[in-house]
Amino acid sequence: MTQFDFSVNGKAVSVSVDNEATPLLNVLRNELGLVGTRFGCGLEQCGCCMVLVDDAPVKSCNREVSTMAGKTVTTVEGLGSAAHPHPLQQAFIDEQAGQCGYCLAGILISAKALLEKNPSPTRKEIALALDGNICRCGSHNRIMRAVEKAAAVMRAAS
Amino acid sequence: MNAPVLPGTLNDNPVLERWVTFPAPGTITVNTGRVELGQGVLTAMQQVAADELFVSMSRVTVHSGDTIEAPNEGYTAGSQSIQTGAVALRQACADVRALFLAQAAAIIGCKASELGIRDGSIVRNGLSTGQDYWTLAGAIDLSAKATGTGARKAVADFMTIGHEAPRLDLPAKIFGDAAFIHDMKLDGMVHARVVRQPNRGATIGAIDEAAIKRAAKGPVEFIKNGNFLAIVGDNETAVDLAGAAAVNHVSWQNVERPTPLQQEANWLLQQPTVDRVLGSPEPADPQGRERFERTFTRGFVAHASISPSCGLALYKDGVMTVWTHCQGVFPLRAALARTLKLEPSAIVVNHVQGSGCYGHNGADDAAADAAIIAMQKPGTPVRVRWRREEEFVYEPKSPSMVVKVRALLDAAGKPADWTAEIWSGNHNGRPGGGSSLLGEEALPGYVAPPPAGEVPEAAGGGATRNAEPLYDIADKRIVHHKIVEQPVRVSALRGLGATANVFALECCIDELAERVGQDPLAYRLSITSDPRARAVIEKAAAMANWDPKAPGGEGHGRGFAFARYKNKAAYCAVVVELDVEEAISLRHVWCATDAGLVVSPDGVLNQLEGGIIQAASWVLKEQVRFDNDAPTGPSPFDWETYPVLKFSEVPEITIVLLNTKDEVPLGVGEVTGGPVAAAIGNAVSHALGTRVRDLPLTRERITATLLKE
Numbered sequence: 001m002t003q004f005d006f007s008v009n010g011k012a013v014s015v016s017v018d019n020e021a022t023p024l025l026n027v028l029r030n031e032l033g034l035v036g037t038r039f040g041c042g043l044e045q046c047g048c049c050m051v052l053v054d055d056a057p058v059k060s061c062n063r064e065v066s067t068m069a070g071k072t073v074t075t076v077e078g079l080g081s082a083a084h085p086h087p088l089q090q091a092f093i094d095e096q097a098g099q100c101g102y103c104l105a106g107i108l109i110s111a112k113a114l115l116e117k118n119p120s121p122t123r124k125e126i127a128l129a130l131d132g133n134i135c136r137c138g139s140h141n142r143i144m145r146a147v148e149k150a151a152a153v154m155r156a157a158s
Numbered sequence: 159m160n161a162p163v164l165p166g167t168l169n170d171n172p173v174l175e176r177w178v179t180f181p182a183p184g185t186i187t188v189n190t191g192r193v194e195l196g197q198g199v200l201t202a203m204q205q206v207a208a209d210e211l212f213v214s215m216s217r218v219t220v221h222s223g224d225t226i227e228a229p230n231e232g233y234t235a236g237s238q239s240i241q242t243g244a245v246a247l248r249q250a251c252a253d254v255r256a257l258f259l260a261q262a263a264a265i266i267g268c269k270a271s272e273l274g275i276r277d278g279s280i281v282r283n284g285l286s287t288g289q290d291y292w293t294l295a296g297a298i299d300l301s302a303k304a305t306g307t308g309a310r311k312a313v314a315d316f317m318t319i320g321h322e323a324p325r326l327d328l329p330a331k332i333f334g335d336a337a338f339i340h341d342m343k344l345d346g347m348v349h350a351r352v353v354r355q356p357n358r359g360a361t362i363g364a365i366d367e368a369a370i371k372r373a374a375k376g377p378v379e380f381i382k383n384g385n386f387l388a389i390v391g392d393n394e395t396a397v398d399l400a401g402a403a404a405v406n407h408v409s410w411q412n413v414e415r416p417t418p419l420q421q422e423a424n425w426l427l428q429q430p431t432v433d434r435v436l437g438s439p440e441p442a443d444p445q446g447r448e449r450f451e452r453t454f455t456r457g458f459v460a461h462a463s464i465s466p467s468c469g470l471a472l473y474k475d476g477v478m479t480v481w482t483h484c485q486g487v488f489p490l491r492a493a494l495a496r497t498l499k500l501e502p503s504a505i506v507v508n509h510v511q512g513s514g515c516y517g518h519n520g521a522d523d524a525a526a527d528a529a530i531i532a533m534q535k536p537g538t539p540v541r542v543r544w545r546r547e548e549e550f551v552y553e554p555k556s557p558s559m560v561v562k563v564r565a566l567l568d569a570a571g572k573p574a575d576w577t578a579e580i581w582s583g584n585h586n587g588r589p590g591g592g593s594s595l596l597g598e599e600a601l602p603g604y605v606a607p608p609p610a611g612e613v614p615e616a617a618g619g620g621a622t623r624n625a626e627p628l629y630d631i632a633d634k635r636i637v638h639h640k641i642v643e644q645p646v647r648v649s650a651l652r653g654l655g656a657t658a659n660v661f662a663l664e665c666c667i668d669e670l671a672e673r674v675g676q677d678p679l680a681y682r683l684s685i686t687s688d689p690r691a692r693a694v695i696e697k698a699a700a701m702a703n704w705d706p707k708a709p710g711g712e713g714h715g716r717g718f719a720f721a722r723y724k725n726k727a728a729y730c731a732v733v734v735e736l737d738v739e740e741a742i743s744l745r746h747v748w749c750a751t752d753a754g755l756v757v758s759p760d761g762v763l764n765q766l767e768g769g770i771i772q773a774a775s776w777v778l779k780e781q782v783r784f785d786n787d788a789p790t791g792p793s794p795f796d797w798e799t800y801p802v803l804k805f806s807e808v809p810e811i812t813i814v815l816l817n818t819k820d821e822v823p824l825g826v827g828e829v830t831g832g833p834v835a836a837a838i839g840n841a842v843s844h845a846l847g848t849r850v851r852d853l854p855l856t857r858e859r860i861t862a863t864l865l866k867e
Binding site: 016018019021022025026028030034035036038039041042043045046063068075076077080082085092095096099101103104108124126128130134135136137138140141142143144158 | 179195196197198256263324325327328329330331333335338340341376393394396398399462463464465466476511512514515516540543545546597639667738742764765767768770772775797798802803804805806808810811
């Protein structure tokens with residue numbers, strides 16, 4: 001057993017694993033009970049498992065937990081809650097932006113990373129920022145509208 | 159006396175308490191056999207029940223998709239949930255309401271017609287009577303059968319149907335709750351991965367257990383039954399690593415791989431066929447009429463669900479309990495009974511949401527995998543999650559198709575006789591339909607069932623779906639060649655044969671219009687008498703500012719297409735505007751749809767938008783290839799070898815709904831596929847001045863067609 005200390009959604013965590021190569025995604029879902037980050041491919045291709053590591057969007061399905069020591073991880077659960085939604089989450093609800101919703105956690109994280117860097121993205125910039133996330137149901141336009149709406153709300157609040 | 163003919167699936171499930179119960183004061187539970195696949199159907203059912211029971215939506219809890227309490231409505235498929243499921247629920251609620259009003263009238267001593275219901279309370283002359291659903295419930299026998307005589311609410315009086323209702327299932331997905339079957343955790347649960355039999359009949363040679371265990375870097379156990387091999391353990395990472403390593407450390411005999419030749423639709427033309435003709439025989443003599451013939455093809459297409467399939471099972475005290483994201487819990491129970499050699503009464507199947515499936519993907523098979531393993535580990539809950547590569551290779555594919563259209567034209571260049579000749583595998587490979595659960599094929603003593611039957615024409619047909627034009631043509635027929643032996647498993651994908659058939663039909667209509675120098679829109683209207691069809695055609699044209707004189711060529715084009723799904727469901731007309739250089743970029747899609755009564759307006763728009771984007775993805779990008787290198791079995795592929803439409807590639811979409819207050823609702827999940835495929839085909843032809851008749855319309859195909867010209 002090897003122990004790794006890092007922070008998830010603002011809380012210090014200490015994780016012990018048999019295999020240092022255990023993916024961050026498995027640690028989040030199986031050790032920490034944070035199932036909002038979904039498994040999609042395990043190949044870093046679909047974006048379902050996107051989290052922020054020190055504010056950068058990272059696909060967590062192949063990211064070894066041993067590389068997380070001392071880092072700050074944010075998952076979809078860390079964005080907000082039903083009681084206190086992040087503006088992105090509220091905008092996704094308002095726009096009913098999703099069908100099956102399996103891709104949404106990863107997309108919310110990618111969108112958060114985009115808005116941190118670029119508070120006023122164009123539709124094209126949003127699309128390119130989300131190209132690393134696959135949506136198979138075809139909710140793309142709703143999702144992009146929701147990101148635009150959240151950006152406007154966040155700009156007005158800042 | 160004959161039983162009454164009841165609406166939709168109420169006929170098969172007439173007992174009222176299968177649909178509606180009043181479990182506690184102030185609350186109502188409605189059951190539906192339909193399951194949530196991301197289409198928002200449970201929210202629509204809540205709207206229907208609340209309206210017909212005259213209560214606020216918050217009083218209604220929707221219970222869905224188990225084999226104990228929910229009605230048996232077969233599969234959640236074929237755009238039937240609203241068309242046959244919601245109408246059944248609505249009538250059940252109307253019958254229940256009538257029983258309560260009759261009981262209240264007897265107690266109060268008045269006529270039932272003097273009473274009304276306000277949020278569950280019985281009112282007379284607008285005043286409370288002191289009675290409500292819950293005070294009366296004890297005296298009402300809901301084990302009675304529906305009569306279909308309860309008066310349904312008038313469309314004009316709807317309070318929730320046709321109004322916006324936020325989806326019940328979305329918040330959990332947006333806040334990262336345990337929304338999916340993948341997120342289920344049962345006490346003492348073990349993880350499992352299956353080492354897949356490459357094909358039916360393949361047998362295990364050698365298993366290098368030591369190498370697999372080394373790769374696992376943690377304890378794992380092997381479960382073997384015949385040629386069914388699984389790796390099981392407490393630690394998902396170890397099981398995952400072992401499962402991936404096993405692909406290279408288990409050898410198989412009698413492996414049959416699909417060949418690159420088989421990936422092309424024209425392979426079908428060389429195969430033995432089972433033939434039938436639907437309609438009058440084709441005239442041998444054209445009687446002087448000009449003959450027109452074109453051939454269209456489409457390759458195999460994957461469902462490509464975003465989540466690999468997942469199933470959980472627990473075998474305890476002689477009862478097998480299964481959790482699955484499949485489309486039909488009752489058919490799966492029947493198939494599992496055969497696989498596990500258990501009585502159906504000893505199996506409970508519960509639906510839990512997965513990702514969108516768009517048809518028959520690996521969901522049933524993953525559930526069977528879990529159950530097969532659970533049989534060997536009584537008392538231990540087993541969770542199987544397929545690997546991404548496993549889902550791509552082993553999910554049943556939508557079969558490839560060749561569609562040859564032959565028409566005889568009258569003096570004005572209009573079709574007088576129409577033949578659609580189709581070569582296709584079966585679009586119905588669902589468990590219970592004559593096919594097997596994948597894991598079952600690897601078990602000892604497996605005997606393949608006889609081939610599955612086609613989807614009946616009464617249900618819209620499979621390979622033949624929408625092959626017959628809705629246009630005014632005197633003689634029409636379908637010649638259907640079924641190719642039974644397929645290189646991979648084939649089954650239902652959203653729209654079944656309609657995508658390729660409407661692509662062929664509607665591209666031909668454009669070619670025929672062009673032949674007589676007519677605007678394709680005007681040509682369509684000249685052979686369309688169905689007023690609802692004319693309405694969507696004219697609406698889509700108006701939305702897109704359709705210009706009959708818009709110049710083509712130069713790499714910019716627009717295309718039109720129309721279909722009525724299954725020729726008896728929703729109407730849909732589509733205009734596509736796009737640019738073609740080497741590849742296609744979609745600019746805008748306009749869509750006019752008449753789906754009759756709309757329960758959930760935004761839900762309908764969401765389904766139509768999704769259908770448009772998915773169809774665009776099929777047409778621009780998607781074909782399952784068999785020409786990749788593979789160490790074992792069929793070619794593996796992933797999101798790089800099977801790309802789908804990306805955010806930066808989706809078009810703007812504008813949709814208008816017509817006729818939304820009609821009494822009869824028509825499903826919308828599959829209505830857009832054919833029209834979008836054909837409108838893109840027509841727009842590409844308009845942009846290039848040459849036509850590509852083989853799907854997908856990839857960069858390579860477009861370049862090859864241009865070079866041939």
